[in-house]
Amino acid sequence: MPLGVVVRRMPGVTRWAKWSWKAVAVLPGAGQANWQLLREEGEAREFHAATVPLELHRAEAEAYKQGLTATPPSVYVVLREDASLDPPLEVTLVTASPFEAQDYADNGEDLVEKIAMPEGLVAWVQQFTDAHFKQEEFKKRRRDKRTVGEAEDGIGDVRIKQVADVYRAPGQIRKERLQ
Structure with missing residues (x-):
């Protein structure tokens, strides 16, 4: 117009x-x-x-x-x-x-x-x-429960074999082994 x-x-x-x-x-x-x-x-x-x-x-x-x-x-x-x-x-x-x-x-x-x-x-x-105008229906997004907690991506260092030492730095382990 x-x-x-x-x-x-x-x-x-x-x-x-x-x-x-x-x-x-x-x-x-x-x-x-x-x-x-x-x-x-x-x-x-x-x-x-x-x-x-x-x-x-x-x-x-x-x-x-x-x-x-x-x-x-x-x-x-x-x-x-x-x-x-x-x-x-x-x-x-x-x-x-x-x-x-x-x-x-x-x-x-x-x-x-x-x-x-x-x-x-x-x-x-x-x-x-x-x-x-068409009203869009609200859809709440839901998390997939199967994948929660299955993988611990990015945790720790792959060179450390023990689960208890996951957060320990590799440098500390070498010093302990040399002593």
């Missing part, structure tokens, strides 16, 4: 950052856009920055289910700074998976924004999740 990403530009609060950028909304089914001005209020401006596809994959159904349980259910917009562009941001990805968003947040290079899903988008993701 194509999602338009709305980005707000506000004046920076420090002398080192002229502008502060934040993704604030998504527009389901939006057409193509390239930083189209939507609204202006004083120095604050909102742009329809880009339209990117929201792709859902069956293997990620558990992650989408987890994301739908959040209050409110959210999508995550990944923005990447690129000084060669004007404005200096690129909309990299929109995802419904909180796990994938965490991966992008962990790299420290990208800006990840959590945005509440519109109701129609919640219904679409919920329908996909219901169709593809």
Whole structure:
């Protein structure tokens, strides 16, 4: 599903950052856009920055289910700074998976924004999740009782013949034999 990403530009609060950028909304089914001005209020401006596809994959159904349980259910917009562009941001990805968003947040290079899903988008993701999510049955792994304690791998030194001397160092045995 194509999602338009709305980005707000506000004046920076420090002398080192002229502008502060934040993704604030998504527009389901939006057409193509390239930083189209939507609204202006004083120095604050909102742009329809880009339209990117929201792709859902069956293997990620558990992650989408987890994301739908959040209050409110959210999508995550990944923005990447690129000084060669004007404005200096690129909309990299929109995802419904909180796990994938965490991966992008962990790299420290990208800006990840959590945005509440519109109701129609919640219904679409919920329908996909219901169709593809399969709860995996938990199976406790059990140890094979036959092999426990049969072999003492790695114990002692093979040059020592007596069972009682298994932990004794070979050097001590040679000294005892020489005496």
